[in-house]
Amino acid sequence: xxxxxxxxxxxxxxxxxxxxxxxxxxxxxxxxxxxxxxxxxxxxxxxxxxxxxxxxxxxxxxxxxxxxxxxxxxxxxxxxxxxxxxxxxxxxxxxxxxxxxxxxxxxxxxxxxxxxxxxxxxxxxxxxxxxxxxxxxxxxxxxxxxxxxxxxxxxxxxxxxxxxxxxxxxxxxxxxxxxxxxxxxxxxxxxxxxxxxxxxxxxxxxxxxxxxxxxxxxxxxxxxxxxxxxxxxxxxxxxxxxxxxxxxxxxxxxxxxxxxxxxxxxxxxxxxxxxxxxxxxxxxxxxxxxxxxxxxxxxxxxxxxxxxx
Amino acid sequence: xxxxxxxxxxxxxxxxxxxxxxxxxxxxxxxxxxxxxxxxxxxxxxxxxxxxxxxxxxxxxxxxxxxxxxxxxxxxxxxxxxxxxxxxxxxxxxxxxxxxxxxxxxxxxxxxxxxxxxxxxxxxxxxxxxxxxxxxxxxxxxxxxxxxxxxxxxxxxxxxxxxxxxxxxxxxxxxxxxxxxxxxxxxxxxxxxxxxxxxxxxxxxxxxxxxxxxxxxxxxxxxxxxxxxxxxxxxxxxxxxxxxxxxxxxxxxxxxxxxxxxxxxxxxxxxxxxxx
Numbered sequence: 001x002x003x004x005x006x007x008x009x010x011x012x013x014x015x016x017x018x019x020x021x022x023x024x025x026x027x028x029x030x031x032x033x034x035x036x037x038x039x040x041x042x043x044x045x046x047x048x049x050x051x052x053x054x055x056x057x058x059x060x061x062x063x064x065x066x067x068x069x070x071x072x073x074x075x076x077x078x079x080x081x082x083x084x085x086x087x088x089x090x091x092x093x094x095x096x097x098x099x100x101x102x103x104x105x106x107x108x109x110x111x112x113x114x115x116x117x118x119x120x121x122x123x124x125x126x127x128x129x130x131x132x133x134x135x136x137x138x139x140x141x142x143x144x145x146x147x148x149x150x151x152x153x154x155x156x157x158x159x160x161x162x163x164x165x166x167x168x169x170x171x172x173x174x175x176x177x178x179x180x181x182x183x184x185x186x187x188x189x190x191x192x193x194x195x196x197x198x199x200x201x202x203x204x205x206x207x208x209x210x211x212x213x214x215x216x217x218x219x220x221x222x223x224x225x226x227x228x229x230x231x232x233x234x235x236x237x238x239x240x241x242x243x244x245x246x247x248x249x250x251x252x253x254x255x256x257x258x259x260x261x262x263x264x265x266x267x268x269x270x271x272x273x274x275x276x277x278x279x280x281x282x283x284x285x286x287x288x289x290x291x292x293x294x295x296x297x298x299x300x301x302x303x304x305x306x307x308x309x
Numbered sequence: 310x311x312x313x314x315x316x317x318x319x320x321x322x323x324x325x326x327x328x329x330x331x332x333x334x335x336x337x338x339x340x341x342x343x344x345x346x347x348x349x350x351x352x353x354x355x356x357x358x359x360x361x362x363x364x365x366x367x368x369x370x371x372x373x374x375x376x377x378x379x380x381x382x383x384x385x386x387x388x389x390x391x392x393x394x395x396x397x398x399x400x401x402x403x404x405x406x407x408x409x410x411x412x413x414x415x416x417x418x419x420x421x422x423x424x425x426x427x428x429x430x431x432x433x434x435x436x437x438x439x440x441x442x443x444x445x446x447x448x449x450x451x452x453x454x455x456x457x458x459x460x461x462x463x464x465x466x467x468x469x470x471x472x473x474x475x476x477x478x479x480x481x482x483x484x485x486x487x488x489x490x491x492x493x494x495x496x497x498x499x500x501x502x503x504x505x506x507x508x509x510x511x512x513x514x515x516x517x518x519x520x521x522x523x524x525x526x527x528x529x530x531x532x533x534x535x536x537x538x539x540x541x542x543x544x545x546x547x548x549x550x551x552x553x554x555x556x557x558x559x560x561x562x563x564x565x566x567x568x569x570x571x572x573x574x575x576x577x578x579x580x581x582x583x584x585x
Contacts, residue, residue: 028404143338272432
């Protein structure tokens, strides 16, 4: 998460000016030891072990010792149509969630920031779904999407619109999951935007008012340009979070119908834990990891460049 | 008083409508959970149940015993993760902020770089490792992989960096060592950030699904989100039961939110915590 360095500009500059001179003491090693023991055991080692595993035919079901197979797993992954299908689904989900999760969060934050009465209620309404476990979100939405007994189709029926089996329809299942996901995680981006809005000094708006700029003019020439950095940050966090989607799809559709909602991480899970092909599953993970890493580095570079201009 | 103008009235109406949409799934779930299964499964859908509201579903859930067990498991796992994460991250963050030791730069660099590594990608090798450690179907197997939080180390370090050093100089003159300074000066001054880290770690661990799901098979050890997904107790139509379970699972965190609202909102605003 790059958020820590980007959100709190005041704190970072202060950190640079009053940067403490560290005390020379080898006891520091003792302080970092507990963290690094867990770090090595549960992050670094799985990462390295996974690389090794991706070059073997490690199989949970087979009793035999795993054998090195060179790049066979990687070659298989690149020609495996399911890898491409699930990768495409994951990208689709990322686009379907990132856009509303940025636009709606911004709209909600702008509205709440107008200072209308009922602040506490607005904040709670937008943020509370974010606190739910994925299982709860899935149970809520499976019930709402229920074709005959669900609230959504009933309400649509009142307006004379015929609903459908949202989660069982290959054309709509992914969109239905994206809507549920937007509802679930909107509150996080909303709070980031709200905090950024409240950091804009009111003097900026006062000056604009004196110059005769109206509300809409102020929004487009002051507020939105000042929100560019936080929008970049939210975009980065959102894309990375959406690419890793697993829980809600696994729970609501299990990847179906016809694999139309199967995400790449779900395919890794299926390959590893349903088909027991740990070696092959690791190879798919690492291809995916490489893509995420390249994306993060690109975004980081892009953010830095736009910072300078 | 602000003057009332049409723009603000429209904004208020839009906001009220959006909030209602956001709250609707909760309200509908609560409404369903108090219906009998017959009413919950009745078509056409009505808001008020024909047979009246009832507590029965909730009573049944508590008598069957799984939900209380899973809640206790969630509490054990989330508390364990929170305490261990806080202790090891604060110690490491303090060392990175205040002490200069061999390998400091390398270790700090490694910590910051690993913030970008998405942990969920390594579930396969991690599971294999847990098999070797005999930690599958244990609390430790659920807890330990969740305590590695490089981003928390970094956030705590950055907060410690901003605490003026003058405060420590006096104590140092009095002969206090680095650990006493950490306990008696740095930690008490860091309460807000520690609260934020604790709340986010707790909520994250309470809600975590994928890892606890992979590492547990025994229903008696499952956390609430895993149990809800894996074990279906009823036969046939269980809409009211599903919603009652969901409401029970959501309740503890909503209570946490009501108590720590300010810390949570401030925590997100200043650190961008919880974006995973």
